[in-house]
Amino acid sequence: MTLLDLTPTVRRSPRLDGLPVAIIGAGPIGLAAAAHLVERGIDFVVFESGPASAASIASWRHIRLFSPWEHLVDPAARRLLEATGWAPPAVGVAPYAGELVDEYLSPLAALEPIASRLRTDTTVLSVSREGMDRTRSLGRAGTPFVLRLATADGVSELTARAVIDASGTFEHPNSLGSSGLDPLGYDAVRASISAALPDVLGAERSRFAGRHTIVVGAGHSAANTLINLAKLAREEPGTRVTWLIRNPAAARVSTSDADGLPGRASLGQRVERLIASGAVERVESFEIVRLAATDAGVAITGRRPDGETTLHADVVVNATGFRPDLDMLREIRLDLDEVVEAPRRLAPLIDPNVHSCGTVEPHGFAELQQPEPNFFLAGMKSYGRAPTFLLATGHEQVRSIVAWLDGDLAEASRVHLQLPATGVCSTGVPADSTADSFSDAPRAAAAPASCCS
Template sequence: MTLTDLELPVHTGARLEGLPVAIIGAGPIGLAAAAHLVERGIDFVVYEKGDTVASSIASWGHTRLFSPWSLLVDPAAERLLRETGWQAPPADALPTGAELISDYLAPLAALAEIGPRIRYGTEVVSVSREGMDRTRSTGREHMPFLLRTRTEGRIADVAARAVIDASGTYATPNPLASSGLDPLGLDEVRDRVTHALPDVLGRDRARFAGHHTLVVGAGHSAANTLLALARLAELEPGTRVTWAIRNASAVRVSSSADDELSARASLGGALEAHVESGVIAKLDRFEIVSLARDGERVLVTGRRGDELETVEADVVVNATGFRPDLGMLREVRLDLDEIVEAPRLLAPMIDPNVHSCGTVSPHGVAELRHPEPNFFITGMKSYGRAPTFLLATGYEQVRSIVSWLAGDVEAATRVELVLPATGVCSTDLAAGSFSTDASVGSCSTGAVGGSCCS
């Protein structure tokens, strides 16, 4: 995309002057957008559904990221933080999710320029234009956005000049059934199905110790949960682990000696060793159809070829990846790829059949724009169903978008991020680095079923 291609006006008007930019989500990307807006002198408000900063990351805070600190801190955020005397963590250290919050995101959210503009406990239910549904066009670009919010049960409408949706995908995992729908019977056993990246060796240990767990998924989130369960099986008698994938192999979990990511290769190698030893029972080509309760257990029925097969488990871990919640954007004019549900111009660049984290080119406003002027989906959500997202790439996205909103087309089209071709995708600790007080995992905000969100 050339500079000429982007020489379109940043829409303004009497109704838009003085209104803030609305940022949905106070995670790493939303806060990075806030930092860039601070530097540009543009007013903003951040709407965060959770009660704290980065509430999704907090739920997998036990997980250690693979990317080092050098790739986890947004440049604008770092500049603002250093003005307060903040000391950056060691560039090559690998933080946990909890450390990412405590050492970076929480201080960033507490800055005087950002903290007062965050609305915690406020969910954005839907986005539209003031007085206009998606069918009306005349003067649309000059009307404010209308965000319907919910705070402690109270509904309110707020206006904004532009919207940056950085709400992520962690709250909307892919369904367990290979059809893309929830399996029949899910409601009956929902209390026995858990989200990706449970804290197997810590907070959630009692749920898994001495029980049979079925982990569903073929990416790094599944792999790390499986390795944690294998460790738990060594510590707690009666702990059993079964791994279900719908393909013949888990191609996203590398064990190649040629992999420049040594920890990623170790992850795959450790998993293969546990499968070969029988600690982890592998069930391949298993396409889940239905779930049913049998006392305190779950009966998971799937199709293998032309036959139906049923597996009994005490707990099912859904590590099948994530998808964007697009329901809130029903009145917004979007241009999304019909397969991965990412912005159409971005989709070919992130196709998981072609690209991994390190081969996705830096990109910005050119690839992220929609028919709705001044509306942008960023971060993990911008990648739709593709598990190749990287925080550093998200930071480049919002730098470009904020430059565009500031009217700086040259900066918006300039690429400022340089990534190594490899060495940046998410996995976790190398094999053998487990401990009973810190679980392994991959950034699954990541993925996650193998995402590269870190």
């Protein structure tokens, strides 16, 4: 790729003058994008479907992250906050998700230049071009984007000069079925299905205490929940825990002392000890094909090498990972990898068959560009179904994107991010921590994933 390939092919249309950059999602990456836009004096608006910023992370606030504070705070956000007297948290300490929200993301969202442009309880239903569906090409780059929005007051539209979609993937879990589809009978048992990372020792304790829970998924979100359920079982008689995986082994949960992230290896080792002690029953090579409601909860029927088997549970935890919501982008021209649903130039850098969190190279606007000019996927959503996302990498993404939108090609092309050789993966706790909560992502700590947590 040459520099010429990255330069704008058209002059900016006067129709775009005065329009804001639209940011979808007020999580850590959306807010980081806002901070960079503030520093460059570019107008913007941030849409958040939840009642407050970082609503998704707040839902798993009981989880400790793997990454220490110094890798969780965006540089532009830090500069804005420090100008108000904010003191950065101590380096070397991995916070809980709740601390990330309370001590960093909420204060950032409350800064006047961002708070005045933040619209909560607002869902982006779709994105398109004003008066143009995806089939029309003439004058497309100079035509404003139009975002259709849903709030308690109804449906409205807003126009924008550019769009950064940092809406994440946490609200869109992968299916329980190995086929990628919801198993037959799913709707009938929906009430007995829990989302990933439930607060089994806190707010949701009564749902799991004294009951049999089956956790489905082979990654660190599953491991985190298994550890907490095992502790609950020690405290609440009658509590049973089963771990269900489709493969012969949980390859995504590291147990090696050679792991570059000791906390991650410690997490896997703790799960193995729970299995060896009988505190957790592991069922391998089980592919779910259908679900059925029972008096107690759910009957799970699956294929195993020796034929069909049915298991019974009161509650099922779906810890199978996440995927991007692309329905809202039906009228946007996207070029996505056919396997992981990430931007095509980015996909080879994040392929989970090749890379872990620590081996993904920093990247920016060039890898994230789409056939739709000035539309970018960023953050967890840009990784599609790949569970290798780092929060610090997302910060680098939006720094580059915002520089590009400001016409600063030199800065947009420069790499600022430097990670430790072992990488800084999502969530969990340090190896010497005595805490009981670990996590896998939320996929350096932004949204739960199955790698690096």
